[in-house]
Amino acid sequence: MHPVPGWKDFPPMPRPANALIVDDEPHVRVLIKILLKQLGIETVWEAADGTAALEQAGAHHPNVILLDINLPQVNGIEVLGRLKKAHPEIPVVIVSSQSTMKTVMHARELGAISYVLKHAPRAEVLQMLSDAFDSIAESDPEGGEAGAQPPPPGPPA
Numbered sequence: 433m434h435p436v437p438g439w440k441d442f443p444p445m446p447r448p449a450n451a452l453i454v455d456d457e458p459h460v461r462v463l464i465k466i467l468l469k470q471l472g473i474e475t476v477w478e479a480a481d482g483t484a485a486l487e488q489a490g491a492h493h494p495n496v497i498l499l500d501i502n503l504p505q506v507n508g509i510e511v512l513g514r515l516k517k518a519h520p521e522i523p524v525v526i527v528s529s530q531s532t533m534k535t536v537m538h539a540r541e542l543g544a545i546s547y548v549l550k551h552a553p554r555a556e557v558l559q560m561l562s563d564a565f566d567s568i569a570e571s572d573p574e575g576g577e578a579g580a581q582p583p584p585p586g587p588p589a
Contacts, residue, residue, distance in 0.1 A: 482506025
């Protein structure tokens, strides 16, 4: 298959520039941070529980949130529901070792855009994250920063 002439003229779709990692295991946060750096995301905030995740999301308004299901205090499914109510424009990717169909479907129903199995081989996790970020970029037709808040409404014309 030959590329379409002029295909390089199109700029690449923007990917998230920053992220919030929510996981109670410090070594998992470190691994995800390393993978995000490989994908070009340098600015990363971290939260070890659901309460901190909600606070961090409000304080930083990240372009994407990577959320574990098994969290202390407030579980990830409940955090997802609260996040989507408070910040519906922020894409949430579940990164969990839980892979039951019921959990995956419930996360989708609540608004998660992707589900990454963190116990998969590292190369697969990296590819799943890359695919999720491509999905975020494709869903941003304005070409703005992925996950960014829409501008406030202007004065009436």
